[in-house]
Each structure stands twice: as structure tokens, then as C-alpha cells.
Amino acid sequence: MFSHTNPLHQDVFQSVARFEGEVVAMTAALFGSKDKSSGGQICGNMTSGGTESILLAVKTSRDYMRMKKGITRPEMIIAESAHSAYDKAAQYFNIIVRRVPVDEEYKADVRKTKHCINKNTIMIIGSAPGFPHGVIDPIEALGALASSYDICFHVDLCLGGFVLPFARKLGYPIPPFDFSVKGVTSMSADVHKYGLGPKGTSVVLYRNHEIRKNQFVAVTEWTGGLYVSPTIAGSRPGGLIAGAWAAMMSLGEEGYLDNTKQIMEVSKRIQKGIQDIPELHIIGKPDMTVIAFGSNVVDIFEVNDIMSSKGWHLNALQKPNSLHICVTLQHVPAADNFLQDLKESVDTGESESRTDQWRACTNIWCCREDARQGSGAGLVSRVHGWKLLGHGLVT
Numbered sequence: 001m002f003s004h005t006n007p008l009h010q011d012v013f014q015s016v017a018r019f020e021g022e023v024v025a026m027t028a029a030l031f032g033s034k035d036k037s038s039g040g041q042i043c044g045n046m047t048s049g050g051t052e053s054i055l056l057a058v059k060t061s062r063d064y065m066r067m068k069k070g071i072t073r074p075e076m077i078i079a080e081s082a083h084s085a086y087d088k089a090a091q092y093f094n095i096i097v098r099r100v101p102v103d104e105e106y107k108a109d110v111r112k113t114k115h116c117i118n119k120n121t122i123m124i125i126g127s128a129p130g131f132p133h134g135v136i137d138p139i140e141a142l143g144a145l146a147s148s149y150d151i152c153f154h155v156d157l158c159l160g161g162f163v164l165p166f167a168r169k170l171g172y173p174i175p176p177f178d179f180s181v182k183g184v185t186s187m188s189a190d191v192h193k194y195g196l197g198p199k200g201t202s203v204v205l206y207r208n209h210e211i212r213k214n215q216f217v218a219v220t221e222w223t224g225g226l227y228v229s230p231t232i233a234g235s236r237p238g239g240l241i242a243g244a245w246a247a248m249m250s251l252g253e254e255g256y257l258d259n260t261k262q263i264m265e266v267s268k269r270i271q272k273g274i275q276d277i278p279e280l281h282i283i284g285k286p287d288m289t290v291i292a293f294g295s296n297v298v299d300i301f302e303v304n305d306i307m308s309s310k311g312w313h314l315n316a317l318q319k320p321n322s323l324h325i326c327v328t329l330q331h332v333p334a335a336d337n338f339l340q341d342l343k344e345s346v347d348t349g350e351s352e353s354r355t356d357q358w359r360a361c362t363n364i365w366c367c368r369e370d371a372r373q374g375s376g377a378g379l380v381s382r383v384h385g386w387k388l389l390g391h392g393l394v395t
Contacts, residue, residue: 005238008229016238019245020046023191026248027203030165031157031178031187038179043212044205045230046191046241050158051085052232053188053204056215058089058123060206061152061186063214065122069150074122079108079137080319081130083156095122106130106284108137114145123152123185128160128177132317132324133283134290136160140176143183152185152211158202159326160288161189166253166260167288174287185211194259194289194328196251197244200237259329263289266335267327273339279346283322294322298349306345312338 002016010017024044025033033042047053058076065071075096078086082099090097100112113124124146126137139155146153155177157164168174179187187205191197206212219227251259267289274280274293283292294300304316304323314323325331331338 001239002242003237003239005242006235007238007241008235013238016241019238020241023201023241023245023248024203024205027161027189027191028179028205030161031189031205032180035180037182039207041208042179042205043209044203045215046236046244047202047204047231048200048233048236048240049192049202050083050156050188050190051088053158053190053202054083054085054154054156055089055092055232056204057154057186057188058086058095059093060211060215061123061154062093062095064211065152067214071120071122073120075118075120076123076125077113077116077121078125079113079127079130081106081108081132081135081137082125082127083131083158086125096120106133106135108142110138110141110145113142117145117149117151121149121151123154125154125156126177127156128164129286129288129290130156131159131290132322133292134286134288134324135284136164136175136177136287138175139181139184143181145183146185147183153183154186154188155181155184157187157189159190159193159290161187161203162191162194162196162256163260163263163288166256167264169257170261170264172264179205179207191244191247194263195244195247196259197247198240200240201244262332263327263329266332267291269335270325270327270331270338273335274342277343277346279350280342283317283320283324289327290324291327292317292322292324294320295346298346302349302352303342303345306348307341310341310345312341 005013028042098116191201279297
């Protein structure tokens with residue numbers, strides 16, 4: 001019904017414009033828009049996904065700080081665990097990235113972040129949770145740091161946006177992460193992940209209109225007339241916006257609470273099951289539904305290959321070498337099968353070696369082809385030519 005609509009033309013497709021406004025408002029309500037400490041001006045837009053939401057937040061922060069402080073050589077500070085979309089934003093918008101190590105709990109290190117702040121810093125980043133290890137960064141401490149230096153602070157909730165607010169209502173010990181935290185200037189959350197909206201739907205939010213106006217592009221001297229666009233895309237698919245609205249309205253608070261209850265419970269079950277496998281250990285202390293694990297005994301990437309042959313698709317991580325599972329509703333009835341297959345894969349991995357295969361893979365181009373086929377992190381962890389590998393992967 002809405003596949004032909006385009007919210008760029010709000011005067012023509014008024015219903016889609018209303019859907020977008022309501023999705024933004026419902027999402028903002030999850031993140032403290034009704035809390036007095038938020039300032040009562042939370043606003044935003046829908047985007048095509050988490051990467052675009054992050055790109056817009058970074059671009060907006062850059063332009064806001066240029067207007068506010070006159071910063072023309074912008075820098076931003078991110079933890080090693082922050083999503084690679086920030087590196088993409090830095091390349092797109094000519095921003096220097098200062099990357100700081102995580103602490104012993106795999107959280108953004110506040111002390112090291114503070115050490116990197118200088119006169120050109122426009123923003124710092126916090127993840128809730130971080131994609132690799134499912135750990136929530138110290139949002140309150142980072143917010144206080146941003147506030148004291150009068151810089152922007154973006155909280156990345158692309159993964160956790162439609163779990164953490166409900167997990168907190170269910171009684172899980174979720175630390176503060178939203179606009180109720182002083183210093184938070186922008187947030188992003190994907191409707192197409194745990195919000196169960198159609199792929200290609202995310203939301204970027206700002207604390208007030210003064211910040212958000214820097215997201216817009218306005219062209220006044222074009223012969224085609226006045227042109228104003230709020231996002232990277234000009235024309236946008238109204239059908240996806242309508243689908244996101246329908247998903248949120250259909251599920252409602254009770255639906256999301258029920259989903260969150262199920263996936264949080266099975267996540268704890270899977271975490272305990274992994275801990276019960278002697279050869280494995282959990283990375284950090286997962287706050288949500290992402291569980292990362294590694295091994296000092298068995299080649300964890302060999303385990304990943306064996307699990308793939310059994311039909312499980314896990315994410316391979318590096319620094320340290322590890323895997324993670326992102327638990328969804330699909331895992332609820334399959335948790336025991338997963339743990340059984342994981343135990344068998346670990347046992348098999350201990351008795352097999354891929355040494356000869358790695359010796360045969362003597363050049364970077366072989367590794368490039370293997371990486372394209374899915375074992376990227378495992379290969380990268382063994383390759384010292386980082387920049388060469390990066391160039392090779394995109395040729």
C-alpha cells in the first residue's frame with residue numbers, strides 16, 4: 001500500500017510523514033523523552049539503518065561543534081569496541097579518530113578517553129551495548145566527561161534499543177543509558193533488529209532541535225526550487241517506515257516485554273552453558289543478549305568452522321580471538337541444541353589441526369579470498385599486513 005510513497009514529499013504523502021513522527025516519538029519515549037532531565041525536546045528522524053544513524057549523528061555533531069566552538073579540524077574519540085560505522089563516518093566527513101583501548105571489563109575506558117580530549121574534540125561515543133561483547137559502556141561517567149568539556153556524546157543503542165528499556169522494566173540490573181543521563185546529546189536505535197521492523201529502519205535522536213538542525217541539508221539557490229533533506233538519502237521508501245510503525249503498534253509494550261523476557265532468560269541459559277564447557281570462557285560480563293566467548297585451549301575459529309557446518313552462524317571476533325552469539329527469539333526453542341553442538345564442536349576442534357592449511361595459505365590473496373567467504377576475523381588475526389589486507393578486500 002505504501003511502496004510508492006516518498007516522505008521527501010511530506011505534503012503529498014502525509015500519512016507516511018505521520019508514521020515517521022510517531023515511530024520517532026515512540027522510540028524517544030523509550031529513551032527518557034518524558035523524563036524532566038531530558039529537557040522535553042527530544043527529536044529525530046528515521047534512517048535506513050544503524051550505519052546511517054551513526055553517520056548522521058557524527059555529521060550533525062561535527063557541524064554543531066563548528067557552529068558552537070569554531071572547530072574546523074574535528075576529532076572524535078571512540079573505544080576499540082565501537083562499531084566500524086564510526087570509522088566510515090570519519091572517512092566520509094574528514095574527522096580524525098582517536099581510538100582508546102577498552103578496560104579489563106571490555107568497557108570504554110573513561111580515564112583514557114579523558115586523556116585524549118583536546119581543543120579539536122567534537123564528540124565521544126558510548127555503546128549500549130557494544131556489538132563485539134554485549135557489554136554496556138559506562139554511560140553516566142562518559143556523559144559527565146562530555147558535559148564537563150562541553151562536547152557531544154553519542155550513545156549507540158542500535159543493537160540494544162529495543163531490549164534494554166524493557167529489560168530494565170523486567171528488573172534486570174541495566175545501568176543508565178538514555179537521555180536521562182546528563183551529557184548525552186544524541187542516540188541511535190535500530191527498529192529492524194529487536195524492534196522487529198522491516199530491514200532498513202532505524203532512528204537517530206537528538207536532545208534538542210538546536211542540535212538536530214545541523215543534520216539537515218538546505219539548498220536555496222537551485223534552479224529546481226528549494227531543496228531540504230533531513231537524511232543522507234533524498235527519496236526514501238515510505239513502505240519501510242509504514243512497516244516499522246505497524247510492527248511497533250502491533251507488538252506494543254506488552255509484546256516487547258514478552259519478547260525481552262524470553263530472550264534475556266535464554267541468553268542467561270546459554271551463557272551458563274558456555275561457562276560449563278571447561279575449554280571456553282566468557283569475554284567480559286554480558287549485559288544483554290550478546291555473549292562473546294573464547295578459549296585458551298582450542299582454536300576458537302576452528303570451533304566456528306565446525307559450528308558453521310552444523311548450521312550455526314556465529315560472528316568471529318578479534319583482539320582477543322573469540323566468537324559471539326546474538327540471541328534472538330529463534331534461539332529460544334533451540335538453546336539446548338546450540339549448547340550440545342558447541343560442546344561437540346569444541347571436542348572435535350581439540351582433536352583436529354589446521355596447521356597445514358595455514359602453511360599452504362602463504363600469500364595475502366589467498367587470505368583475501370577466504371575472508372570473502374566468511375572467516376574474516378580469524379584470518380585477519382593471523383595477518384600482519386593490516387593495511388594491505390584492507391586494500392585487498394575492496395579490490
